[in-house]
Amino acid sequence: MSATSLPGAPRATTRQAGIALAAAGLFALGMAYFAEFVLHMIPCPLCYIERWPYRIIVGLGLIAAFAPPKFARILLGLAVLTMLGDVAIAFVHVGAEQHWWKSPLPECNIAPPGFGAMPLRPSASCDDPVYLIQGLPISFATMDLIYALAVAAAIAAYLRASRWRA
Numbered sequence: 001m002s003a004t005s006l007p008g009a010p011r012a013t014t015r016q017a018g019i020a021l022a023a024a025g026l027f028a029l030g031m032a033y034f035a036e037f038v039l040h041m042i043p044c045p046l047c048y049i050e051r052w053p054y055r056i057i058v059g060l061g062l063i064a065a066f067a068p069p070k071f072a073r074i075l076l077g078l079a080v081l082t083m084l085g086d087v088a089i090a091f092v093h094v095g096a097e098q099h100w101w102k103s104p105l106p107e108c109n110i111a112p113p114g115f116g117a118m119p120l121r122p123s124a125s126c127d128d129p130v131y132l133i134q135g136l137p138i139s140f141a142t143m144d145l146i147y148a149l150a151v152a153a154a155i156a157a158y159l160r161a162s163r164w165r166a
Helices: 014-038 045-066 069-097 140-162
Strands: none
Touching: 014 045, 014 069, 014 140, 045 069, 045 140, 069 140
C-alpha cells in the first residue's frame, strides 16, 4: 500500500490517468478560449505561449489512454516534464507582471504601433496582469502557474503510487 492511497480504494489505470490528463489540458484551454472569445479579454504573447503545453498534454494524455501501460507511463512522465515547462513559462510571466524583470519576448517590450501598422490580432502587454475575477488579486498567469504545478504534481503522484503495482 502506498502512502497516497486508502485501503480498499480503487486504483486508477493508465487509461484513466491519460483521460484525466487530457481533460485537465482541455479544461485549461477551454478557460483560456472562454476568456478570450466570450469575455473579450485580450491575451499577451506570453499567454499564447502558455497554451502550448496544454495542447501537448492533451495529445500525450489521449495517446497514453490507448497505449500499453509501460509506454503510457513514459508518456505520462513526459506530461509531467511538459507541465513543469509551463510552470517555468508562467513564472517568467508572473515576474514580468510584477515588474521583477522584463519579458524575454521582444514583442512584449515595444511601444504599440501607430494606426498605420495595426496588427491583425490585438495583443495585450505582458507586464499588465489580466484578472479573471475582478477583486481577486490572482492574475491569469498566476492561476496558470498554480494549475500547471497541480497537474504536474497529480500526474507525478499517480506515477509514484502506481510504480509498485504489478
